[in-house]
Amino acid sequence: MIVDIIAGVLIVAGVGFLGIGVLGVLRFPDYYSRTHAVAKAETLGMLLVFGGLLIHLRLQAGTAQLVLIAVFAFLVNPTATHALARVALRRGLAPWKRGDPT
């Protein structure tokens, strides 16, 4: 019972962070801040959702795979956004500054 409540809270919090990430992509002014929103909010949201699912499922045959998926998402998602932002900077996309048109 209490375990289910904890799991539910974690999943709802994770979905909330994913929603914040989407909001960031829609509202932030330039490419770099958008990748920032995706990398941070979505990684944390995904980890929270996976944690909630882990608690919800207890110990099963499938939970080890869930842990592996979470670990690799945690490693790969920030790295991929890092690579994207790096390529943009190398190709000369200027970051947004206060006062620039959005």
Add this chain to the structure above:
Amino acid sequence: MIGPHSSPNMRVIGILVVPFVLMFGVYVIAHGHYGPGGGFAGGVIVAVAVIIVRMIAPRNLSERFFPPGLPLWLMVGGMGLFVGIGVLAVAWGGDVLDYASLPLPGDDSRRRYLSILLVEFGVGAAVSGSMVFIFDLLASLERDS
């Protein structure tokens, strides 16, 4: 795009992830009997692992990991395994691709089970070879800088 990636983060995380991707690819090929997957999907995942190495590792390392001549051999070998199983079944007195007539251990169903595994590995080799082959050719079209 073949060669060491300029970002150390990409190089470290990429090399860290590649063995697991490879293992997952082989798992998907071999586990097709019990879950979703099989030769096509597993072969593509193996090819993805090789492509990651090509994009982040120095050229000599990535060519030692997966020699440039290997994709073509994988394609030919995979197709040869598949066709060979089909023809061998005829040689042992069955129809084409009639796995039960192959000289493998076990009863009929166990022989079919083992031959399905072999065929899946053949398809996986052919698919991963094709994908890496196309990637290598496309990447060699990149203008030299």
Add this chain to the structure above:
Amino acid sequence: MIWEFDLLLFALLIASAVVAIRVRQLVATVAVLSIYSLLAALLFANMGAVDVAFVEAVLGSALSGVLMLIAVLVTDNVQTKRSRKAEWVAIPAVLAMVGLMLWASADLPDRGIPNSPAAEGVATEYVENSLADTDTPNVVTSILADYRSFDTLGESTVVFTAALAVALVLRQGLVRRRRPDPGPNPGPDPDTDRNHNSDHDSDRAAP
């Protein structure tokens, strides 16, 4: 199967297809096509075809996106004019085709109906005897690799032949690029060429 979810996925699928056509940059088109494949994979999974969904997700939304992206990067970016005349022919033809498909689809049996032709006859035989015949719990694998292995052989031959054909075409381009002949065909536009090189230089600058 939740039909609201299906409807949402179909709407997103059509929307992403339209966006892929309307977007102005090829790189963005590749990204949107990857999203399209991912949505198609979700649809397949929702229908219960997990194996097809797996292949679609891995091949359609991951690897083919990478290959198309590299193809976009290594080729020249040449703008062509839209041909109004072609639109006058193409739009009615496409609309007629869509109408024909919709009209024909009215005769198809509904999804998941147990007595549709696809679920009767030899299909029930496969489902009932698969475990005893091949020791394989996954019916899809036993059908693909045993009962219908001849079809799978054909499919693998298609992949093999397609890869060889792509290799032949690409090798042609490689030879032409290595030895630019000063014949009647002018080489690539020097302007775009210079742009490309400068792009790559800035990309490859040492850290």
